[in-house]
Amino acid sequence: xxxxxxxxxxxxxxxxxxxxxxxxxxxxxxxxxxxxxxxxxxxxxxxxxxxxxxxxxxxxxxxxxxxxxxxxxxxxxxxxxxxxxxxxxxxxxxxxxxxxxxxxxxxxxxxxxxxxxxxxxx
Numbered sequence: 106x107x108x109x110x111x112x113x114x115x116x117x118x119x120x121x122x123x124x125x126x127x128x129x130x131x132x133x134x135x136x137x138x139x140x141x142x143x144x145x146x147x148x149x150x151x152x153x154x155x156x157x158x159x160x161x162x163x164x165x166x167x168x169x170x171x172x173x174x175x176x177x178x179x180x181x182x183x184x185x186x187x188x189x190x191x192x193x194x195x196x197x198x199x200x201x202x203x204x205x206x207x208x209x210x211x212x213x214x215x216x217x218x219x220x221x222x223x224x225x226x227x
Contacts, residue, residue, distance in 0.1 A: 124152045124155075127148070127151075127152050127155070128149055128152045129148075131147070131151060132144045132145045132147075132148035135147055135148060177197070178211055179211075181193055181211075182207070182212075184196075190204050190205055190208070
């Protein structure tokens, strides 16, 4: 069983690692758009602000799986032309039946949104 001091040291290390990783990832992304030194400075400033604001809080960062699925649904449905189920299945590594279900789900959702907006305008 770990002592309290060991647990606290482990958590401090994990917090430090999280902020360090966040600085590295943020600065790498920002460096695509800004000079490297400016990107690093902004990333460090952001990490400091987050640590000051959220420090001491228990935070669970979701993997955001639903948003990614929604983006994929939008992409597939925008490429759908009424006849290309098989092509989309191949392109996105799905079976044709799954593409058909996805298109049906997106179309049903779109119809519901249209009906709701019509009711608002009535």
